[in-house]
Amino acid sequence: MNNIQRKGIGKMKIYKKVMACILTLMMFFAQMPVNVFAANQKNNIPLDIVLVLDVSGSMVDPITLTDSTKRITILKDSINQFIEGFAENNSKQSDEKYQSRISIIKFAGDKSDKVGNDTYTENRYRYNYTQIMNDFFTATNDNKAKLEDVVNSISPAGATRSDFAMELALKQINQSKNDESRKDAKRIVFFVTDGQPTTLNNFDDDVANGAINTSKEIKKDAEVYTFGMFSLTDPSITGHVGSGSWSDAEKFNAYMHGVSSNYSDAQSYKNLGTRAENSAYYMGAKSSKEATAIFDSVIAKLLSMTYAGADYTDVDAAIKRANSLNKDNYKDFSKVEDAINAVNRDKDITEQEVVNGYAKAINEAIDQLEYKAADYTEVDKAIEKANKLNKDNYKDFSKVEDAIKTVVRSKNITEQDEVDAMAKAINDAIDALVFQLKIKYGSNGGTGTMANPTVELDKEFIFQKCEYVAPNGKHFKGWQVDNTVYKVGDERVFTKDDQNKEIKAVWEEHTFDQKLKEVNGVSTLKDKATCTTNAIYYKSCACGQVSTTETFEDKDTKLGHEYTKQIKDSKYLKSQGSNCQEHDVYWYACSRCDVSAKDDENAQDKYYESAEVGNHVFSKDWHKDSNNHWHSCTVPGCNEVSDKGNHVYNQEVESSEYLATPATCMTPARYYKSCICGAKGTEAFAATGTHLGHAYIEVKNPQFLREKATNCKEHDTYWYVCSRCGKTSKTINKYYEDKDSKGEHISSDWIIDQQPTVAKEGSKHKECTVCKEVLETEKIAKLENVKTETKKEETASKKEIKVESKKAVTTGDNTNSIVPIVLLGISLLGIYMIVMKKYVR
16 A cells, blocks of 8 residues: 555544444434334333444544544443443343343454454555454443453554445344344444545445445344544535535435435435435534533433333224124123233233234134024924824925924024024914825736826715726726725715725626637737748637637638748858859748748749859969059959059069169178069169178289388288279278388498507498398598697697686676675665655654
């Protein structure tokens, strides 16, 4: 970080952290909306408070030009006083759910997810992390020092990353919201700052809008209050006015409004949305005196916050429902009265479930009430009256029965009118009954059925025809009532004394002496006359009854045979045609009894030739033309054919007559498909497994060379060549060696056989490195006398060594160069330290 950046962080002309915190808290509670408090209730509201404190470098500055008290001092004193007040109040509460908790977040530079009071170093400067200094803590008189130590450990240093701070505040609010034990707590965020949102030293849009957007999420579950300790602080400013660029004051105050609950849907400091009605969540202070005066009232306001009373709306509705009932209509109304008497009107909002239980208990008691039963005395009397009647004596008793069936015994006292209507319906049905005279028919041994007669009381009745079937061997004589027998058509008057009397059929024995072919229009025929027998009839009685056993024969009624019927059946076949040119011959049958003329010696001329002929005799071989094939009948004069159809080339026959293309090395032979009749088609098929395969032979030709021998011990290799198609065996990697060929020798370098001397020549040779065969020899010349030359070379060598030694002394020694380099480095470092110290001051 350069000197200008450091100055920007250290000397922002804004009244920063602590005073902002304290003054804001005081101002806030002095201006806090009335809906946060509820008077005259018994329990204090537990608070989960997140203090978001600016701990940037400017907190070490005085609160004002005229007040030398440092902002950090005011912040620590005020927050500790805040802790003292809540610790004392929490110590008075025995129930944890009524105790308040405090979480402290500091913000300056980079964000840390650790809980503590950590710093980091950048460019040799120390900065505060933006982090949670302590999680939610319930301060009491016994442990308050722990939280005070956290506050006292604050040491200002860094920028103003309010966006990081609000992210950590959201984390704490979510923790409180998800804690079931804190469901009745009110969640509050106090955001205190003494300057612009920055990453270095200027108003940063991204930081400001990041804080506003995170606060938007927080506002769903908590109230957010912002406090400005800054020369530009002015809550009356909510945005830009007029044309031109935004001023610093417009930016800062719009930003503070956007973070606060004044604008619950703010998206940026330039897009605040609609302000909440009567809201005053953003406040500011500009002196330590003002902050001190307000802070006393802040603590008092906080500690006096109490719960609102529980909602008794449902209880009142349940009681109103109970009061609308007539308790005399119920068997036991005491449980409803007990539930109402159990209501305690002294519950607050934290005990809403208890109050809801009152309403539920009253409603359940009402729902379980049982009405007194209705009076069924008159219904029982009417039913008893109906039961004494004989329903068979009345024309239609169903209405009485229906009225009794409709009686519902579960009616209560409120439904007495319906019960009385039931009794009336039964009595009305009884009064409407019509007496019905019941007279029945009796078969007296006869069979079948007859519907009972409809007899009107005290009116003449006419006896009807008998519909019973007489007993075997008898016929109907008349109807008997008491001791009198009446004929069909006679009349009689029936009275109530005749109820349930029987009209009984009277029978007498048959005498079958009548030989009649027809009785009452019905034939008495037993057996019809046939070709060889007379007709037989049943005898009858004078009453018209026909006997079922006694018969008589009608003379001279037999019919004789009549051979005119043609029946084409094997039973009547005389002779069968032997082929398609001969007809079948049949005997005639009797048109009445189907007897064949074959068995009647007097009718041997009674036969006929049918239209049917014998079977065709078709050839086994196929006949065919270019399109069709068939079998022909061989009987002379018959041109009939069978199995005629179009050629279907679906036969795959491997025969030379169907060969399309012969087999090759790689491809099988192909044949034309044929029809079942032998006709050849145009479509060909491959005969699987008929390809010839390659016939490889050895051909020493350069074009078939596989690999040339690389040395004298190797031979050239060639690919085989197919004698039919000329293709090589390369694809199957099959080859052979040309034993007649041989590779070349590989020569070595010269090999010394004999070193030369002054007196004698030497010798050397080259040989094959593979087979060691000597390929070349050569002599080496004698050595010359080199004594004089050697001395000259030694002298020259010594001179060269001397010269090189001098050069090394002159240019190679660099040990003394380290000193000036070190001195140069120290000088530069000293200059750097002096410059940096100046900027720090």
